[in-house]
Amino acid sequence: MQADLLTVQALGGHGCTVVSAITAQNSVAVTQVQAVPLEVLSNQLNALASDLWPGAVKIGMLGDASQIAALAEFLHWMKQQPKAPLIIWDPVARASCGSQLAALQLADCAPLLRLLDLITPNANELALLTGIEPTDATSLAVAANVLLKQGAGAVLVKGGHLHWTGEECQDWYLSPTKQWRFTSSRVDTPHGHGTGCTFASAIATVLCLDYPMDDAICIAKAYINQGLKGAVPLGQGPGPVAHLGWPVRAEDFPAFSLLADTPWQHSGFTPVDSQSLGLYPVVDSLAWVEKLLGWGVRTLQLRIKQALTPELEEQIAQAVALGKQANARLFINDHWQLAIKLGAYGVHLGQEDLQQADLAAIYQAGLRLGISTHGYAEIQRARALKPSYIALGHIFPTRTKDMPSKPQGLTRLRHYVDLVNGTPSVAIGGISLERVEAVASTGVGSIAMVTAITEASNPEQVVRDLLARWQNA
Numbered sequence: 001m002q003a004d005l006l007t008v009q010a011l012g013g014h015g016c017t018v019v020s021a022i023t024a025q026n027s028v029a030v031t032q033v034q035a036v037p038l039e040v041l042s043n044q045l046n047a048l049a050s051d052l053w054p055g056a057v058k059i060g061m062l063g064d065a066s067q068i069a070a071l072a073e074f075l076h077w078m079k080q081q082p083k084a085p086l087i088i089w090d091p092v093a094r095a096s097c098g099s100q101l102a103a104l105q106l107a108d109c110a111p112l113l114r115l116l117d118l119i120t121p122n123a124n125e126l127a128l129l130t131g132i133e134p135t136d137a138t139s140l141a142v143a144a145n146v147l148l149k150q151g152a153g154a155v156l157v158k159g160g161h162l163h164w165t166g167e168e169c170q171d172w173y174l175s176p177t178k179q180w181r182f183t184s185s186r187v188d189t190p191h192g193h194g195t196g197c198t199f200a201s202a203i204a205t206v207l208c209l210d211y212p213m214d215d216a217i218c219i220a221k222a223y224i225n226q227g228l229k230g231a232v233p234l235g236q237g238p239g240p241v242a243h244l245g246w247p248v249r250a251e252d253f254p255a256f257s258l259l260a261d262t263p264w265q266h267s268g269f270t271p272v273d274s275q276s277l278g279l280y281p282v283v284d285s286l287a288w289v290e291k292l293l294g295w296g297v298r299t300l301q302l303r304i305k306q307a308l309t310p311e312l313e314e315q316i317a318q319a320v321a322l323g324k325q326a327n328a329r330l331f332i333n334d335h336w337q338l339a340i341k342l343g344a345y346g347v348h349l350g351q352e353d354l355q356q357a358d359l360a361a362i363y364q365a366g367l368r369l370g371i372s373t374h375g376y377a378e379i380q381r382a383r384a385l386k387p388s389y390i391a392l393g394h395i396f397p398t399r400t401k402d403m404p405s406k407p408q409g410l411t412r413l414r415h416y417v418d419l420v421n422g423t424p425s426v427a428i429g430g431i432s433l434e435r436v437e438a439v440a441s442t443g444v445g446s447i448a449m450v451t452a453i454t455e456a457s458n459p460e461q462v463v464r465d466l467l468a469r470w471q472n473a
């Protein structure tokens, strides 16, 4: 519980606690576990809920089956209220010193499982709950599915005890619609007391700060990695994981992939010839490409959201020829086959496009590749592909495209610029002339935009002003 509160505090949340059991424990052993009476449990829950409604509830060890039932009843009520909290359960069975803390029986847990947005068992807890040892990817998925069938929204199997993954620590996220893997190198330290609680509390806190689940897990994992690297011995057993604030070092973040992604080793897409791509208009016609090149633009994108037709091919062919003549960096959006066929400078692909496109063909053809991202996890997925640039968006509200994600804002953009760690970066979404200096101050290498140019009453003047402002920013 101390680890929970330190984590919530360090990541910018405010934590309140409900004690389910009093334990006598130190870094070496747990010598007593005494569940509190049900009345005491429910009085604590009511006291907090009537005062400070939570954005998320993180549950740790529960004393016995009657507590699980009482808590489930309370959370069921909470879930029906207007601002239902997210509920995350770290089903603690053992302390990190090895002592048994609680027995976990699936039948007892069923009323709670169906209320969960996320459950975060390690390999032992998953096996205790489901009776299935996760000895490989298949058995892990079968075991996780047992919990999903009980109604849990998602299962994150923590990789600390998944020894078959070798030097890698892999955390597996499975929900009815999403399957992800978060991979880090194992941190070699005996000091990891409180790691499980810290991880789940970090996820809960970051979700409360309005990050999506994939980002919350990514940030929580980076928080754990930096905390393990910074852990020092205190007491005679494993020292506590350190609480070092919002993670910012790229090396602490896990790799992120969809389970459907095919691993692929290569030395990196052809680089762009400048760390800073500068002004990057995104337009939907050959006529715009021609005008922009004439006004001095040297990075641009042809984004025609249309199926492949001979007319489209002709437009793209002419745009590629114009781009070459002007020695410009012309990226083709989505239509990677045509881009390869016509020898374009580069291709821009989004996260969904990555699943359809033949990346190896783009790589072998020597085309540059830009990838869209909308947060920490997608940036990590993109980084693993070693693209020519990474686009970060959408920074401000945009009318140009329906975005499933929320605007990122400048603070997150600053963090993302650190995370891309040297890969050229592009900011996109709602960027206008007035916002150039603020966006440039984040250190991002380029500003991409649509309507600030295409809907301007004097686009040529706006482009010339944008070029000048970027130069001076």
Ligand SMILES: Cc1ncc(COP(=O)(O)OP(=O)(O)O)c(N)n1
Binding pocket: 282, 301, 303, 333, 334, 348, 349, 350, 351, 353, 370, 371, 372, 391, 392, 393, 401, 426, 428, 448
């Ligand atoms: C520079 C840049 N950033 C992001 C996008 C968006 O790409 P994507 O997510 O694939 O969406 P569509 O543009 O295809 O609708 C982009 N095109 N360019």
Ligand SMILES: Cc1ncsc1CCOP(=O)(O)O
Binding pocket: 282, 393, 394, 397, 398, 399, 400, 401, 428, 429, 430, 431, 448, 449, 450, 451, 452
């Ligand atoms: C294609 C795209 N991808 C993310 S935001 C965006 C549109 C940006 O348009 P605008 O500059 O008009 O906000």
Ligand SMILES: [Mg+2]
Binding pocket: 333, 334, 348, 349, 350, 353
């Ligand atoms: Mg696309």
